[in-house]
């Protein structure tokens with residue numbers, strides 16, 4: 001796409017700039033092969049260690065070019081200005097470059113499909129994750145949280161992240177599959193837990209050469225077999241549900257969906273979408289919850305202010321009222337700003353020459369919005385490395401400045417569900433438990449699958465909150 005195909009404001013702005021090419025963009029110059037491999041390693045496993053120096057070196061550079069051997073040339077978009085130019089361009093002039101999940105999730109997921117098919121699947125899926133549809137799950141979310149908390153070793157140190165994954169997995173299974181056959185529901189939980197526990201899952205997803213199936217005991221072979229079992233269970237559920245009355249969950253919707261020609265989705269398309277939704281929802285929301293618990297207890301004033309809001313709602317708060325609480329909402333936003341669970345949005349691949357802020361980007365170059373660096377921009381966020389929920393009380397950030405869920409035609413379909421779930425789960429936990437962080441040192445982001453969680457899974461101690469136990 002050239003800058004003549006649209007008249008959106010960012011292109012009007014760039015029209016006056018000289019026409020430069022990809023190679024004119026400032027480059028991440030990495031001397032020496034060893035340094036380069038180290039950077040790649042850091043970029044995948046300890047990305048903040050790689051991104052923070054980029055930030056100090058390039059400060060407010062809108063774009064940074066990086067070309068690493070074996071990977072397509074890439075441009076990182078580091079400012080709201082650059083992200084606006086990308087997100088306001090005609091969305092389907094970019095292809096998806098997100099094949100990372102295909103071996104595990106399948107080829108028919110929202111992440112991997114494009115064009116009219118992508119648009120059609122989103123139209124189908126989006127309504128089930130919004131408004132009244134998700135509010136109906138408030139009670140279930142609180143109950144699941146309650147059941148998981150009942151198994152915590154009170155007074156003892158434990159990593160909270162795996163237990164948050166239990167909550168988000170159970171919630172998304174209910175949202176997607178309703179109250180399906182209990183045996184199958186239990187099996188899916190176990191299989192997903194095993195898959196997500198796989199050591200070096202990220203390395204296997206990002207490095208294709210590691211994806212060699214050397215039998216059930218080899219790391220990739222194990223993952224492939226787990227995926228196969230999950231896929232079989234989902235197909236069995238789909239087959240059963242085709243003979244049952246339609247239900248008001250995501251599977252029910254996907255089964256009854258028809259496009260303009262009356263075509264329905266086939267079993268493989270439905271299975272792949274379910275797989276992707278299960279993975280995306282479970283991983284990202286659990287990571288966001290872990291960061292929220294960390295930041296809430298990093299500063300006692302933040303915790304106390306949330307508790308004050310919750311007390312005003314009475315002992316059995318309604319989930320819809322919880323979701324409206326202004327300070328709790330600001331805390332969730334600030335958590336996602338300062339500790340985004342995915343540091344990059346899905347890379348976009350221009351299908352034709354694309355003019356980005358005056359630079360002509362050829363097809364084949366990947367455009368990668370860096371959520372972390374956009375959220376660190378001191379021109380938008382004063383003192384960006386400080387946790388200040390108040391900034392969200394006094395100001396509405398644009399969809400290019402605050403991008404934890406990405407944007408444009410690929411904006412996260414589950415963002416409303418995730419925000420609602422974060423608030424309901426946090427309210428239930430804070431109402432019932434008192435937490436202490438075990439380490440006094442700042443938590444570092446640690447890679448976990450495709451997301452980043454507080455190091456060590458965030459080790460805490462929990463005890464019953466007195467106010468609640470006396471009631």
Ligand code: HEM
Pocket residue numbers: 110111122129276277280281282284285288336341342344345346347404405406407408409410411412413414415417418419
């Ligand atoms: C706090 C929790 C979550 C965060 C931070 C998050 C973040 C993201 C981000 C950054 C993207 C890429 C968007 C882009 O490139 O523009 C994305 C895409 C996606 N997310 Fe989420 N997500 C979360 C929860 C969920 C949940 C609960 C679901 C499902 C119910 C979900 C399903 C998806 C799907 C299917 C996509 C692909 C959308 C597409 O390509 O059309 N996510 N998410």
